[in-house]
Amino acid sequence: MAVLTPTQDTIAEAAGHLKAGGLVVMPTETVYGLAADATSDRAVASIYELKQRPSFNPLIIHVASLAMAERCGMMDTRARYLARRLWPGPLTLVVAQRPGAGISRLATAGLGTVALRMPEHPVALALIQALDRPVAAPSANRSGRISPTTAQIAAEGLGRSVAYVLDGGACRIGVESTVVDLSTDPACLLRPGAVTRDQLSAAIGELAEPGETIRSPGQLASHYAPGLPLRLDPTEMREGEALLTFGSNASLEGAAAVLNLSPRGSLTEAAANLFACLHALDRPDLYTGIAAVRVPNTGLGIAINDRLQRAAAPRSS
């Protein structure tokens, strides 16, 4: 495995590796992705294998232009409007698949829909352009674990099995993209992220609440979990527990370790630090568990609290 500084040459080499059916860890503005040629069943299958991801959980298809998105999915008026205003950026649009688009059925889990996103990262965009095909990329972590926000954490978590890791530095945003389902009317917010519900409803009108059925496995209660048990809203610390806190009200007595997502109380900074802090505290050799405080539930805070709540949910396996 090689952790590479992105240059024209290493990006071209990584694109060649993708073309041959290989996997590449690529930086995006949200979290690192484990990229494969979305048109290759074999390449997409190796994503599921490496991540140990249930194959009913579909992947986001990354594009480098609106034109490429149009070739993959049926972009209706709402989809085009959102894409023009908010792409490239941390927003994934679920739309009906375009027949004959050539996307691996494995990548879409056989659903009639496809999740499309244009990432706001020069390295990701250059890689997709160099491949000149849509790129399937889930977060570059094993299934159910927290998403990596640095190349080092991604490489550590996936082991030696990925030949190319493009190091684009720490991810600017730090939580996964907002996922909105446009295959229904009204549209439905499937996963909160840096593009907020308010921004979406200002653009395309009120959104529906997600229904009873789980349409996006990102909604599975336990997801994004560290190995250690995590609980929310501690009022006192338990023996050996580490504390993940926020803002100036900060610490509790008796914490075995304390990390602050943003001592100055910035939600942007907290989102960017969230997964790296969870990763740093996920040390069964040092701590018995993690206690985390919730952040103010506005803007990016909604996405942060969503991920904390999932990390704290009872584990399904």
Ligand code: TXA
């Ligand atoms: O920020 C991100 O979105 C990152 C970076 C790498 O782009 N990717 C990411 O991918 O978080 P992943 O696979 O970890 O999460 C994809 C989410 C899952 O919750 C999945 O269920 C949902 O998108 N999804 C994918 N295709 C879908 C579809 N056709 N319908 C509904 N949900 C879908």
Ligand code: MG
């Ligand atoms: Mg993920």
